[in-house]
Amino acid sequence: MKLLLDFLPLLLFFATFKYADAQPEWAAGFATEHLGFLVSGGQVPAEVAPVLLATVVVMAATVAQVLFLKLTRRKVDLMLWISLVLVVVMGSATIYFHSEMFIKWKPSLLYWAFSLTFLVSHLVLGRNLLRKMLGGELQLPDDVWARLNWAWALFFGAMGFANLYVAYEFSSSAWANFKAFGSTGLIVLFTLAQGIYMSRHLPAPDEATDGAADAKEQGR
Template identity: 60%
Template sequence: MKLLLDFLPLILFFATFRYADGNKEAAAAFASEHFGFLVSGGQVGLAEAPVLLSTLVVIAATLLQVLYLKVRRQKVDLMLWISLVMVVVLGGLTVWLHSDTFIKWKPTGLYAAFALVLGLSPWLAGKNLIRAMIGDQLALPDAVWATLNRAWVLFFATMAVLNIAVAYSVDTSTWVNFKVFGITALMAVFMVGQGFYIHRHLPPEDDAGAPKP
């Protein structure tokens, strides 16, 4: 359930963009009629309609994510709060200014923020956030936790640069595919690599699932 909730905004963004991109005239007319008041000039053109509608959907989905967790009295992770701020600010600019530039910068801003938070938290808060999130599930040496934290910092910094490099190198439709499938695949590969690294450093009782005789 949590995995679906985490990926819901991304899924809805992709589905909305693909449908609107294949029906641009209808999408532009719908966006102008129902959301023209959010757009500078009040009219949405054929070219920007897919991005505008998918941006509105991802803003609404992220807001609903936070609201759902709040209603259920569950913790809203810091990264979700950062994502909400990014998508509302940059998504709002995308809608108002008819420009996909801002929403393309959203993943880069988000990943850069994650890298900064993870990188600075040991210095400013005296806390390794990766350890804080999953440390109660794994018994690992301090040096391993530090390495994992650095690896996530490097990964997010790399993704921040890669996203904007792709965004400025290809058309919007191709960037959407990269955002949904490329970034997700890279994240999966990175997490598998982390899994192998963690496995190598687990104590015998965690590695085997039970204490050795």
């Protein structure tokens, strides 16, 4: 359920863009009629209408996602709050200026926010986010946790630049494909690689049991 909720805004963005991109004249007319009052000049060009409509949908979906979590008394992660702020700010700029580049920058800013969070928590606060999230389930050496933290920081930094490269060098359709499948696939592959790396440094079952017992004893 949580996985579907996390990916729902992305899926709705992609579906809306593809539908509108297949009939840009209709999309331009629909966007001008229903969103013209929000757009500078009141007219939505056909070449940006698909992205604009998809942006409106992803903004509404992200707001609904946060409201659903709040109403069901579930935790709203910090990164979701950051995503909400970015999608509202960059989405509003996309709509008003009818320029697709604003919303295309949003994933990069989000990736860089992730990267900065990993770096600041480690270098400034002296905390390892991965260890905080997974340390209760996995026992790994300190240097391994540090490498994993650095790896995620560098990965998200690189993903931000990759998104901008696709946004500026390829069509909006290609960028939408990359956003929905390319970036998601890269994250899945990187996560799998991290899992393999962690598995090579996990203690043997008997060592893990002893380590857990020692930790419990020290906590008394």
